[in-house]
Amino acid sequence: MAGHGTDEHPHGADRLCDAGDRVYSRAVRRGRVARRDAEPVPCLLELALLHPDPDDMDWLVPTAPQEVMTRLLRGVYDEVSASQRRVGAAVAAVERYAGLGPATQAGPGVGEGAAIRVLDGLSRIQAAMDQATEACTTEVLTVQPGGIRPEHELTEGLHRALALRGRGVRMRDLYTHVARHGQGLLNYLELMGGSVEARTLDEVIDRLILFDRTVAFIPANADRTLALELRHPALVEYLVTVFERLWRLAIPLTAPLPDTGIEGISHREQSIAALLAEGHQDAVIAERLGISVRTCRAHIARLSETLGAASRTQLGVRIAQVGLDGPRHPADVAPSVTLPGQESPTVR
Incomplete structure (x- = not known):
């Protein structure tokens, strides 16, 4: 339509014009939008944010926000030396649009970005962990670094552990040797009974939680307010292999630590x-x-x-x-x- 070309919409998918924002937001919420409603904003078609519905050419369907984020970030990283600020703009824009649509399970149809999901904030991390717990049916593997586990940490995860035990899920936990001295951990293991097996090492890798060998969670910053949810089979399998090799070297919590053989040296x-x-x-x-x-x-x-x-x-x-x-x-x-x-x- 004349008068509505790209000259009036000089922007990218990371910063839509007001009209484009309204139409794309409506499309994400409803799953599609009438073609006539999108005519004033051709930028959405040119940016591949909307595309024709193959079942009805009078309608346009939105590109999944996760796929948009993948495309945006790929382009941003190519230009990162010129403008690092675009990374934040792209993520902020897509996160806002993703929140408008219904929550979806990660799977083959979600898009390539679903293999690695960034969880920003403790509430989002907690929600993702709860979701993985509910879906878990067989096994949970965890690595817990640090020393004696604080009581509040054990209490926070207790509801998930009890839910898993109730479904017959087996759990294996790796700790450092220092964790043996924490009464809270001993109480937790006694409460969980035979559903949890624990071993210890001198030192372990950073925190890792694996559900059914299909989804893994690892921290993405030092204070653990940012995490990665990993569903890529190769990545998850690699982390499972790391866990199994550490597990083989670890000492059961019920067994004493080996003596050094040198008097006076612990x-x-x-x-x-x-x-x-x-x-x-x-x-x-x-x-x-x-x-x-x-x-x-x-x-x-x-x-x-x-x-x-x-x-x-x-x-x-x-x-x-x-x-x-x-x-x-x-x-x-x-x-x-x-x-x-x-x-x-x-x-x-």
């Missing part, structure tokens, strides 16, 4: 010694083992005292001398290891 101090030998700072070691920096430094001080080290440099030497600078197993420990202070007075 299993945790052995782990700290190995990370010290790799050159890590106290804060990094604490984070990886799920303990506080203060606790980490207390263990380092005890290591120094036990090994007779007067400085950090000397501690590194002593760690190497007694073989604490790498992974150890009880079978690898020599029958007798002499520590500083236990040798003959003439030996230095």
